Amino acid sequence: MRVDRAALYDLFAEYGALIDAAQYDKWLGLFAAECRYQIIPRENYERGLPAALVFCDSRAMLEDRIRALREANKYNIHTDRHVIGLPRIVNDALAVEAPFAVFQTDQEGETRLFATGLYRDRLEASGNSLKFCDKLILLDTFAVPSLLATPL
Amino acid sequence: MRVDRAALYDLFAEYGALIDAAQYDKWLGLFAAECRYQIIPRENYERGLPAALVFCDSRAMLEDRIRALREANKYNIHTDRHVIGLPRIVNDALAVEAPFAVFQTDQEGETRLFATGLYRDRLEASGNSLKFCDKLILLDTFAVPSLLATPL
Amino acid sequence: MRVDRAALYDLFAEYGALIDAAQYDKWLGLFAAECRYQIIPRENYERGLPAALVFCDSRAMLEDRIRALREANKYNIHTDRHVIGLPRIVNDALAVEAPFAVFQTDQEGETRLFATGLYRDRLEASGNSLKFCDKLILLDTFAVPSLLATPL
Numbered sequence: 001m002r003v004d005r006a007a008l009y010d011l012f013a014e015y016g017a018l019i020d021a022a023q024y025d026k027w028l029g030l031f032a033a034e035c036r037y038q039i040i041p042r043e044n045y046e047r048g049l050p051a052a053l054v055f056c057d058s059r060a061m062l063e064d065r066i067r068a069l070r071e072a073n074k075y076n077i078h079t080d081r082h083v084i085g086l087p088r089i090v091n092d093a094l095a096v097e098a099p100f101a102v103f104q105t106d107q108e109g110e111t112r113l114f115a116t117g118l119y120r121d122r123l124e125a126s127g128n129s130l131k132f133c134d135k136l137i138l139l140d141t142f143a144v145p146s147l148l149a150t151p152l
Numbered sequence: 153m154r155v156d157r158a159a160l161y162d163l164f165a166e167y168g169a170l171i172d173a174a175q176y177d178k179w180l181g182l183f184a185a186e187c188r189y190q191i192i193p194r195e196n197y198e199r200g201l202p203a204a205l206v207f208c209d210s211r212a213m214l215e216d217r218i219r220a221l222r223e224a225n226k227y228n229i230h231t232d233r234h235v236i237g238l239p240r241i242v243n244d245a246l247a248v249e250a251p252f253a254v255f256q257t258d259q260e261g262e263t264r265l266f267a268t269g270l271y272r273d274r275l276e277a278s279g280n281s282l283k284f285c286d287k288l289i290l291l292d293t294f295a296v297p298s299l300l301a302t303p304l
Numbered sequence: 305m306r307v308d309r310a311a312l313y314d315l316f317a318e319y320g321a322l323i324d325a326a327q328y329d330k331w332l333g334l335f336a337a338e339c340r341y342q343i344i345p346r347e348n349y350e351r352g353l354p355a356a357l358v359f360c361d362s363r364a365m366l367e368d369r370i371r372a373l374r375e376a377n378k379y380n381i382h383t384d385r386h387v388i389g390l391p392r393i394v395n396d397a398l399a400v401e402a403p404f405a406v407f408q409t410d411q412e413g414e415t416r417l418f419a420t421g422l423y424r425d426r427l428e429a430s431g432n433s434l435k436f437c438d439k440l441i442l443l444d445t446f447a448v449p450s451l452l453a454t455p456l
Contacts, residue, residue: 005310006157013240017249020270041413042383079194081268081292083237083253085387088317097321101387101407103253103268109193109294111268116385116407116415118324140385142413158309165392169401172422231346233420233444235389235405255405255420261345261446263420 003094008087011130012098016082019151024066032124032133037062039152041142042117053148069150076149078104094123102152115141115152155246160239163282164250168234171303176218184276184285189214191304193294194269205300221301228301230256246275254304267293267304307398312391315434316402320386323455328370336428336437341366343456345446346421357452373454380453382408398427406456419445419456
């Protein structure tokens with residue numbers, strides 16, 4: 001099956017925009033009913049040590065996680081900004097990758113680079129749109145996991 | 153009306169490229185004859201305090217502003233680099249958003265993150281191309297407004 | 305000749321992804337058999353002083369360079385992450401530009417902005433895909449050339 005490029009680009013644009021706008025419920029809607037969401041330090045992944053920083057293997061688990069993050073975020077008030085590079089179709093049409101940088105701004109209005117990494121995802125077609133059924137976030141920046149207060 | 157994606161992506165690619173190349177006259181050409189250009193700190197905007205850092209509600213005003221920036225820029229010599237994420241079509245086809253990061257390089261060749269934010273724009277079709285008729289720049293990084301010496 | 309946009313976007317997505325994955329042999333495959341690869345500080349270029357930091361005017365030379373970088377990289381262990389903006393078609397269809405930011409992560413998992421700049425490239429069609437025949441990298445960040453241990 002060939003992916004529709006417009007739908008592919010829109011999915012990634014929506015993904016970043018909805019986190020940055022703190023619209024987490026809409027953001028959850030980008031995931032398939034059966035889905036997996038993981039954040040793994042790139043280094044661990046490449047060494048075959050897939051100890052995840054975040055591991056959710058169902059949508060219910062992901063919803064719980066988001067609720068917890070929202071609570072934690074009260075003590076780490078910041079806004080996010082995702083800049084996501086062009087998605088790349090890997091093997092077949094529904095395995096895709098995209099690089100990202102996330103910037104955070106604190107309450108004093110200072111912006112810092114927070115993390116970079118690679119989304120390595122599997123998609124599924126859902127009507128005219130696409131949804132994430134397996135989202136693997138390979139995190140370059142493994143020095144900051146304790147500060148994860150919003151989804152990447 | 154449905155937006156042409158190629159024209160949409162080109163508009164944003166041009167927008168960043170022309171600022172970075174200091175081709176401000178060509179850059180002005182990306183705006184419709186009747187246009188508005190505003191930079192508002194994201195925080196103010198979300199609290200309903202739309203005190204703009206920059207507010208131009210006509211193209212003549214925008215042209216004036218650019219002339220003033222050029223003058224100011226003599227005392228803050230740097231080059232810009234915009235990295236703009238994939239544009240996202242919001243409601244109808246002519247309301248679009250795109251996240252951005254702007255980096256600045258000083259005369260010693262050191263590059264720093266300058267600001268991040270979100271373009272929230274309305275477009276109008278103009279022949280085969282698109283132009284900005286309302287450009288709202290929601291600026292994450294409100295700590296640095298005094299350093300605004302080139303358009304965002 | 306008009307460029308195929310999907311092929312254009314894929315070429316740039318591949319370009320960054322293959323460097324970041326350290327798949328340099330595949331990355332070399334994105335260049336035409338006869339090709340040129342140069343890194344020039346933007347400032348020098350604009351002043352008409354095209355003293356290149358890296359200058360390879362054949363693919364054999366580029367292959368040699370990559371081998372040397374790999375050796376050097378043993379003493380500057382890091383991972384790269386490219387975030388490349390939307391490519392822009394400049395004059396005709398095969399002269400294109402794209403802005404980029406490169407981030408590097410060290411062995412402690414800390415990520416820093418490494419460099420920004422502009423790709424100013426000429427492409428050639430090769431079957432259904434596109435290849436680089438002339439890649440000019442205008443580097444904003446000229447303060448760090450000595451740290452060039454992986455291609456930009």
